[in-house]
Amino acid sequence: MECDLVIVGAGPTGLFATYYAGFRGLRVVVVDSLPELGGQITAMYPEKPILDVAGFPSVKGRELVAGLVAQAESAGATYLLDRTATGLDHRAGPDGGVTLTLDDGTTVEAKAMIVTAGIGKFSPRPLPAGEGWLGRGLEFFVPSFEPYADRDVVIVGGGDSAFDWAQNLEPIARSVTLVHRRDAFRAHARTVEQVKASSVEILTKAEVTALIGDPDLEKVEVTVDGEPSLRPAQAVIAALGFVADLGPLQEWGIETHKRHLVVDSSMRTNLERVFAAGDITDYDGKVRLIAVGFGEAATAVNNAAVVIDPTAHVFPGHSSEGA
Numbered sequence: 001m002e003c004d005l006v007i008v009g010a011g012p013t014g015l016f017a018t019y020y021a022g023f024r025g026l027r028v029v030v031v032d033s034l035p036e037l038g039g040q041i042t043a044m045y046p047e048k049p050i051l052d053v054a055g056f057p058s059v060k061g062r063e064l065v066a067g068l069v070a071q072a073e074s075a076g077a078t079y080l081l082d083r084t085a086t087g088l089d090h091r092a093g094p095d096g097g098v099t100l101t102l103d104d105g106t107t108v109e110a111k112a113m114i115v116t117a118g119i120g121k122f123s124p125r126p127l128p129a130g131e132g133w134l135g136r137g138l139e140f141f142v143p144s145f146e147p148y149a150d151r152d153v154v155i156v157g158g159g160d161s162a163f164d165w166a167q168n169l170e171p172i173a174r175s176v177t178l179v180h181r182r183d184a185f186r187a188h189a190r191t192v193e194q195v196k197a198s199s200v201e202i203l204t205k206a207e208v209t210a211l212i213g214d215p216d217l218e219k220v221e222v223t224v225d226g227e228p229s230l231r232p233a234q235a236v237i238a239a240l241g242f243v244a245d246l247g248p249l250q251e252w253g254i255e256t257h258k259r260h261l262v263v264d265s266s267m268r269t270n271l272e273r274v275f276a277a278g279d280i281t282d283y284d285g286k287v288r289l290i291a292v293g294f295g296e297a298a299t300a301v302n303n304a305a306v307v308i309d310p311t312a313h314v315f316p317g318h319s320s321e322g323a
């Protein structure tokens with residue numbers, strides 16, 4: 001696959017970079033190891049209100065991601081999701097570029113690259129009893145609530161995602177049961193109180209020990225204090241958190257500092273044609289926030305545009321002038 005610009009990471013920074021790549025008329029490919037767009041926001045706090053994104057006094061994580069995806073639509077990007085960028089062949093010189101290899105064997109040839117890989121590749125912590133059930137009733141994400149209408153849903157976990165999803169699915173699902181190993185919760189105390197006051201059944205010191213159904217999920221076995229019992233369930237949401245790992249990125253020859261990629265003021269790394277933006281970058285005074293990532297994305301793409309076409313200008317013009 002060939003393109004002008006390949007972006008590694010479809011978190012908020014990568015999505016905004018995608019919009020800007022479109023604005024610069026670049027053919028863009030976006031790679032992310034998650035099956036959903038939105039990076040940390042989608043994985044860890046889709047229902048939380050975010051208060052420090054310019055122009056939004058308060059915006060839910062999920063809504064911000066939806067807005068970024070809609071804004072990036074005009075770029076006509078090719079999204080390669082559920083695929084991890086593993087190998088980089090970087091060619092220096094005037095006709096240089098990058099060849100990025102993904103874990104499914106796909107190769108992407110690009111004239112320039114922007115790494116917006118945040119804190120690395122996320123992998124959901126597995127539900128031991130759920131092996132082989134992904135897509136047959138077991139999920140790690142809740143991208144939309146409608147599919148859970150009139151279903152019996154079991155949510156596993158005691159953190160913010162587990163409680164946020166329990167709270168949001170309670171009015172939609174037939175029943176919601178929250179299963180947690182301990183009797184203390186990491187979630188925000190107010191949300192815990194609200195869920196406790198709702199129809200959600202909370203089982204503590206409890207574990208989901210088996211998923212049952214053929215081919216799709218029909219029941220789960222929940223063991224409380226060593227006592228197993230069956231309950232109807234057509235959906236199990238494992239909200240056990242994620243582990244992040246920079247992984248192969250560190251082998252690509254990009255200068256790093258404390259597990260971040262070192263960039264200059266134009267978001268260039270030490271490798272020609274390779275830029276970085278967002279949480280992954282490091283420089284003196286770096287602040288890891290969504291708002292900062294947006295600015296860095298604009299800087300990276302507009303500088304990459306000149307590397308791709310040396311007759312282009314760094315300043316893209318004002319978007320309002322083309323409207």
Ligand SMILES: Cc1cc2nc3c(=O)[nH]c(=O)nc-3n(C[C@H](O)[C@H](O)[C@H](O)COP(=O)(O)OP(=O)(O)OC[C@H]3O[C@@H](n4cnc5c(N)ncnc54)[C@H](O)[C@@H]3O)c2cc1C
Pocket residue numbers: 008009010011012013014031032033034038039040041044045049050051052083084085086116117118119120121122246247248249277278279280288289290291293
């Ligand atoms: C609970 C919580 C609350 C937060 N609240 C706020 C807040 O209120 N305000 C704020 O400004 N910030 C907040 N943040 C921080 C904010 O989420 C991050 O600054 C932001 O997500 C960084 O965006 P990013 O696009 O740079 O990276 P990420 O969101 O981390 O996205 C990086 C993407 O790259 C992908 N990736 C990584 N490596 C590879 C690879 N090799 N191949 C393919 N894909 C790869 C990952 O799967 C991921 O999707 C919060 C963070 C957390 C955890």
